[in-house]
Amino acid sequence: MSPLLEVSGLTKHFTARTNWFGRPISHVSAVDDVGFSLQPGETLSIVGESGCGKSTTGRLVLRLTDPTAGSIRYNGRDITCLEGGALRDLRREMQLVFQDPYASLNPRMTVGDTLAEPLALHGLVPPGKRRARVEELLALVGLRPSHARRYPHEFSGGQRQRIGIARALAVEPNLIVCDEAVSALDVSVQAQVLNLLKDLQARLGIAMIFIAHDLAVVRQISQRVAVMYLGRIVEIGPTAALFAAPRHPYTRALLSAIPVPQPRAKRQRMILSGDVPSPIDPPSGCRFHTRCPFAIDLCRSRIPAMETAAAGHDVACHRWHELPAAEPLPVESAAAGAERLARLQTRFVTQVPNVE
Incomplete structure (x- = not known):
């Protein structure tokens, strides 16, 4: 099966300072030489610390931001230089779910008007049938038809x-970029939205790029995971393989910070020293060497190439094959998880009185 999306050498530099003549003299390396592919119906998660370039990568893929260099191929066609009507037609096939669900909605438009707008913009549904289509979309995401009249x-x-x-979903896209779509929600609501996304993907066959910093969420929803650090992808692979055997030291540090539902489980934390370097002046060689406990002189002088560690599992590290095996994450059994949840629910019911 040919990939739905192919990204190669994707780079984005933002101007940080200019001289008296308006010429840039320094820039921010937001994304630097990023490459990955996405199959139809697949979910690829991009994780990393704040400021690593996750959201910028998503906006570059959707052509909401123009890249400095690199290529983006969608269904075999290079979309990097599309403009005007061709770019507008592409918007129908690639959509974005924003992080803040309140700021991304127009407070002066009803929900019905908000959902009908893309239908009118792309001429997908005649005016007389838009109300029925809006009600269908609301039912698809678990809302009532009467909600169309609300703000x-x-x-x-x-x-x-x-x-x-x-x-x-209104324009029936093939690709959706979810930019930290559940990070602003409560944990219980996060689970509902994640289950909704998984159900819709299974029913409609939509491919997703899921941008997040919560690895527990990523583990639940994605088939593959790409780990970014300071504008570069340092490791990418199948979700199960990456969580079971992380190769890059940065990935190990992220996974060691995941809380597990076993209070008595003994784990060896990998705590990184120092702060993330400035993207205006990134370190030479491997960008992670300033915080890596395994760094050597080679890491400080040469940028590591992406190497294949296992089938579909790639890592950019000079010493990945020399590092000791990572400690596996404690996994809670289904029976133990159900028992713990029932115990918490019983405790909540007995301690919280009914208020009528």
Whole structure:
């Protein structure tokens, strides 16, 4: 099967300072030589610390931001230089779910108007049938037809995010970029939205790029994971393989910080020293060498190439094959998880009185 999306050498530099003549003299390396592919119906998660370039990568893929260099191929066609009507037609096939479900909705438009707008913009549904299509979209994300007459401020955060998902689905896209779509929601609401996304993907066959910093969420929803650090992808591979045997030291540090539902489990934390370097002046060689406990002189002088560690599992590290095996994450059995959840629910019911 040919990839739906192929990204190669993707780079984006933002101007940080200019001279008296308006010429740039320094820039921010937001994304630097990023490459990956995405199959139809697949979910690829991009994880990393704040400021590593995750959201910028998503916006570059959607052509909301123009790249400095590199190529983006969608269904075999290079979309890097598309403009005007051709770029507008592409918007129908690639959509975005924003992080903040309230700021991304127009407070002066009803939900019905918000969902009908892309239908009118792309001429997908005749005016007489748009109301029925809006009701169909609301039902698709678990909302009632009567909600079409309400405004965004009349909904909860989870409901607003469902509206954002419905808006993205309105034009029947092949690819959706979810830019930290559940990070602003409560944990219980996160689970509902994640289950909704997985169900819609299974039913509609949509490919997703899921941008997040919560590795527990990533583990639940994605088939593959790409780990970014300071604008570069340092490791990419199948979710199960990456969580079971992380190769890059940065990936190991991220996984060691995941809390597990076993209070008595003994784990060896990998705590990184120092702060993330400035993207205006990134370190030479491997960008992680300033915080890596395994760094050697080679790491400080040469940029590591992406190497294949296993089938479909690539890593950019000079010493990945020399590092000791990573400690596996403690996994809670299904029976133990159900018992713990039932115990918590019983405790909550007995301690919280009914309020009528």
